[in-house]
Amino acid sequence: MKMIKKLFLSELGIGAIVLFITMNFVNLLNFLIHFSMGRLLGPEDYGVFAVLMSLIFIYNIPTEAIQNIISRYTSTFNLKKQNGRIKFLMNTSLKKALIFSWWIFVLSVIFALFLSKFLDINFWLILITNLTIFASFLSPVAKGVLQGRKKFGLLGNSLLIASLLKLFFAVSFVIFGFKVFGAIIGVVFGIFAGLIFSIYFNKDLFTAKEKRTSFNGIYLKSIPYFNSMLVILFVFSLDIILAKRFFSADLAGKYAVLSMLGKIIFLGTIAVSKAMFPITSESYDNHKESRWLFKKSFLVVSLLCIIAVAIYALFPELIIKILYGSRYADMAPYLIYSGIALSFLSLSNLILIYGLSTNQLRKSPYLFIFLAIEIALFYFFHKTILEYILAFMVSNIIMFIGSLFFIKTKRN
Secondary structure (H helix, E strand, O other), X not given: OHHHXXXXXXXXXXXXXXXXXXXXXXXXXHHHHHHHHHHHHHHHHHHHHHHHHHHHHHHOHHHHHHHHHHHHHHHHHHHOOOHHHHHHHHHHHHXXXXXXXXXXXXXXHHHXXXXXXXXXXOHHXXXXXXXXXXXXXXXXXXXXXXXXXXXXXXXXXXXXXXHHHHHHHHHHHHHHHHHHHHHHHHHHHHHHHHHHHHHHOOHXXXXXXXXXXXXXXXXXXXXXXXHHHHHHHHHHHHHHHHHHHHOOHHHHHHHHHHHHHHHXXXXXXXXXXXXXXXXXXXXXXXXXXXXXXXHHHHHHHHHHXXXXXXXXXXXXXXXXXXXXXXXXXXXXXXXXXXHHHHHHHHHHHHHHXXXXXXXXXXXXXXXXXXXXXXXXXXXXXOOOHHHHHXXXXXXXXXXXXXXXXXXXXXXX
16 A cells, blocks of 8 residues: 555656646547547548558657657756756757658658559548648657656646647537548647647746757657657557458448547556556666656556456446447447557557556567567458457567567666
């Protein structure tokens, strides 16, 4: 009991609680978008919307990588109260991110042409979705600074504002008859609003005197961050995208419901890893013990996952009917497998985040083996929804087991 009390009163505990409450409310709003789109659009159009949202998650690969590396450097400067260096880091990174995202967007036009044919989705829908590439590179810079300075409340507020506006605009545009176009345009509006506010919430740095500094090896050090987040978010998103390829439009839409309900677990527990990251980074820099923070975080995430899976096992049909409607109720027998799959992905994410924060993640390119395993399993096992979701579950269990070995070679 004393250990649990100490955990919740610690810096990790307070930070995790603030982010957990805020981010789970944010996640609730984000899932309300999916629940409302599932009801308003119907299975076929919702399947298209879910694929577009999965593309946004994939575009967010640099978001997680950039946010973690910016947070890592910011936490080091923040420890020494070097606001001038933090301001220089933020301003320089924003400029580079803007230039880089422009060229990526230009290339994405070609990508949109290919993907529209591969998935049978309107080209302009994909192109509009691709606008979020700018936010994927710019937003994590401002949010990484907030995270590294342990401004968890302001970080949560930027996410909250974005989600509220996404929900408002998406639902409004669909009600006015714009269908999938209205839904995705509303989401894009909200994402850019979140970017603007995340920069504004760092306004106290605007008055600081910028101090130039070199970031030796920042790009080299960012490779493990990028690799790990690329694998996590691809694993997180590919099942919905490939389901659109393998199944009929109606069945792909129903599978999207199954998958999104499982992903509640991943998004509901990610706040713990986000709160843990700057604190374990700081402990590592100060040559202090950090494993106990990881162990407690692992315990919290594990308990949350167990509770969620138990609920999915007991009330699958009720959950689907309440959140999405009776049109998707035939997916109920498979919900537990989706919950188990995303629980193991949540734990894998926590393990890799800890490895990154303490420089214990080694040979990150080998993480792509897990992505290859997932793709191979999907291509060999997609005759039925049950076969497909079991392939997803097995691939995530394999990734969880493998992730444990990637941080085993060095201890702090």
